[in-house]
Amino acid sequence: GSYWHLDTRPDEFNNLPKKSDIKQAATKLNNALKQCDYQTLIHGDAKLANFAANSQGHILGYDFQYVGAGVGVVDVMYFMTSCMDESE
Template sequence: LNSALKQCDYQTLIHGDAKLANFSANSQGHILGYDFQYVGAGVGVVDVMYFMTSCLDDSELHKHAQTYLDYYFSQFKNALSHYQPAVNA
């Protein structure tokens, strides 16, 4: 799996340690990130999975992962259509 992720065509900068303790929300609902010591190239969904596994226990992850991933990919598709319309989501 790691080898396949490293060979993906579309990589971005990822946090690398996207756990709940490294994020907070302000009173306006903006998410703030901290502790960027592991930043590097990677596939964005890696950070999504790190974050989800830091927030949910195993049973919650199995119960809700698909719903959260569907939401992530719908938002990702919307962002691509806005910022990179030439990329086919």
């Protein structure tokens, strides 16, 4: 699940400097997420634009094209970064 993993982003990953800290961290993080014991079904694109609320406070999620197995915190963090700035 999700579009945000290294298997789907080879061009961006390969454009990073060979010995950069972010390239090394990305590889370690990607491997840890793939091997996580607690996989679940995730939305995969849980940004604010893919949710709506009605006047009764019911929440609707849509645009499920990246649904699949993953670590739930991926959706949580992606959602948070879509509606909060760095100071929040």
